[in-house]
Amino acid sequence: xxxxxxxxxxxxxxxxxxxxxxxYWRYILYMTFILIFLSCAFGLYFFIKTNEKPIIPTVxxxxxxxxxxxxxxKVLEYFSEREKKSLQILNSPSPIIDPSL
Amino acid sequence: xSQLAQxxxxxxxxxxxxxxxxxxxxxxxxxxxxxxxxxxxxSSNVVPFxxxxxxxxKDVGATTEVVSVDVAKDNPALIVEMNASGSFETIxxxxxxLENSPxxxxxxxxxxxxxxxxxxxxxxWTATFQIKLLSFINQ
Numbered sequence: 001x002x003x004x005x006x007x008x009x010x011x012x013x014x015x016x017x018x019x020x021x022x023x024y025w026r027y028i029l030y031m032t033f034i035l036i037f038l039s040c041a042f043g044l045y046f047f048i049k050t051n052e053k054p055i056i057p058t059v060x061x062x063x064x065x066x067x068x069x070x071x072x073x074k075v076l077e078y079f080s081e082r083e084k085k086s087l088q089i090l091n092s093p094s095p096i097i098d099p100s101l
Numbered sequence: 102x103s104q105l106a107q108x109x110x111x112x113x114x115x116x117x118x119x120x121x122x123x124x125x126x127x128x129x130x131x132x133x134x135x136x137x138x139x140x141x142x143x144s145s146n147v148v149p150f151x152x153x154x155x156x157x158x159k160d161v162g163a164t165t166e167v168v169s170v171d172v173a174k175d176n177p178a179l180i181v182e183m184n185a186s187g188s189f190e191t192i193x194x195x196x197x198x199l200e201n202s203p204x205x206x207x208x209x210x211x212x213x214x215x216x217x218x219x220x221x222x223x224x225x226w227t228a229t230f231q232i233k234l235l236s237f238i239n240q
Contacts, residue, residue, distance in 0.1 A: 086202070
């Protein structure tokens with residue numbers, strides 16, 4: 001019995017395969033270069049655009065000082081008091097008697 | 102030149118830090134902000150305000166009818182004209198409750214009239230209000 005598949009291949013012929021690795025490698029290389037170039041161009045454009053925008057003058061502005069939680073609580077407490085007062089008005093009789101009586 | 106660039110960089114770094122601090126502060130007060138916003142009426146949605154008026158009138162037992170809702174020309178305010186009827190007590194309570202409503206209101210005019218004076222019946226009053234909603238955001 002002849003087992004041919006175990007034999008080492010000694011002869012190699014050029015052009016045996018349909019794929020051309022050299023050509024595809026070039027394509028990949030060109031694409032990579034194009035991508036790098038586009039990334040750089042976009043980065044530069046993005047930087048110019050960002051640099052154009054004026055810087056918000058927040059120097060010397062402290063978030064804690066600008067937005068005080070206590071102020072909010074104070075206003076909300078005021079409305080809460082009003083709500084309580086409304087309930088009192090609703091549950092108590094009118095302090096003024098009907099003038100037509 | 103280098104010193105100038107460094108100073109500019111430092112200023113920007115401080116600005117960034119402050120902006121971050123500001124964003125954090127806003128996040129902290131987010132629930133309070135949402136609650137506070139309920140006391141303001143946006144021009145795009147005046148329904149909650151009208152619902153509040155309706156609820157108040159139901160609570161006191163009066164009957165009301167909103168005649169007109171207009172945006173004031175001179176300043177950002179909403180002018181509501183409405184008619185109410187009921188006993189003197191209910192009308193009085195209605196006025197008091199409107200004054201104490203969750204919104205900032207100003208009474209432009211109040212016209213009270215005793216409409217029914219028949220003997221044996223409890224006197225009926227009608228009131229015509231013109232109220233100005235000051236906590237109004239016209240967008």
